[in-house]
Amino acid sequence: MPDFIKKLYGAPFAAAAWTWLFVSGLFAAPYFYLTGYKENELRNFLYFQGRIVQLAVFFASGFRKKIVKGKMPERSILVANHPCMYDTFIFFDFGVKNLVCIAKDWPFKIIFYGKFIEKAGYINSEGKTAEEIIGETRAALERGLNVAVFPEGTRSKVTGRFRSLAFEAAIRADCPVVPFAIKGLGEMLPRGSYCPKCVPVEYIQLEAVSPRDFQGELGAHNMAKHVKNMITEKLGEKK
Amino acid sequence: MTREEIIKTVNGALAEEFELDPAAMKPEANFFTDLGLDSLDAVDMVIVLEQAFKIKIRTNYEVGKIITLGDLYNYIEELVKQQPNA
Secondary structure (H helix, E strand, O other), X not given: OOHHHHHHHHXXXXXXXXXXXXXXXXXXXXXXXXXXXXXXXXXXXXXXXXXXXXXXXXXXXXXXXXXXXXXXXXXXXXXXXXXXXXXXXHHHHHOOOOEEEEEOOHXXXXXXXXXXXHHOXXXXXXXXXXXXXXXXXXXXHHOOOEEEEOOOOOOOOOOOOOOOHHHHHXXXXXOOEEEEEEEOHHHHOOOOOOOOOOOXXXXXXXXXXXXXXXXXXXXXXXXXXXXXXXXXXHHOOOO | OOHHHHHHHHHHHHHHHHOOOXXXXXXXXXXXXXXXXXXXXXXXXXXXXXXXXXXXXXXXXXXXXXXXXXXXXXXXXXXXXXXXXX
């Protein structure tokens, strides 16, 4: 199928996803405002919004979306490679409702959605020290939440360097890290593009990694490398 | 350890870990705007500098508040003086 046909097919689904985020936010905003932005309700609403976005991804992929689930620990740090701006929503396909993410400033500026994620306890890393981010991550984990992190920070086509911060938080909070490999979303919606291509996608949950296997001075560093290896191996990027 | 040795070691360790361009590594270079690092990189910076100088930085953890490479050279120089095993 030629490239432009693939894009023509995907465009309505991207438009539907963004319209959905805006319109559902518009209707829900007065309720949350009047009820004082209750965290649990907001996270349930974000889960609902995310599942619908994932439905759009399913259609945009030409019904070729595959999800490989595993056993999910109760509270954990979820890490994945970061090929696409829709990555945040992949965890909802695994049924994770009590989720917060560590993100830079820009998602917090999206109308309605930004306010919801802020009030739901998502962690804005912009302008904060590593200690502050680790402190907020530990606090979220202690409240029984799962924390999603993209250790590459910025979206990339080929998996880049994994920062150790999330792994340091996992070691200090003594909670497992669950890696996820995201295949195909980078090709569907590459950086700088807003028009998705019709390509197959696959989300694969990998085996949880215990922080107890990574103690000592280089613990977080080694854990980051280990998890990155697991993901790149699954993606077929490993040389 | 002289200041020149500290600068060389810091630059070598950071260039390797963060794949930085050695030409951009000047004392006035800002970590965020000139070198493209952010607060998420602070943990890795602490780890590589602890390894390179055999010193403890983790207990202070002020690295996130250091703005330029020159600030970092000064900070490491102070730590090396305080921790003579370096």
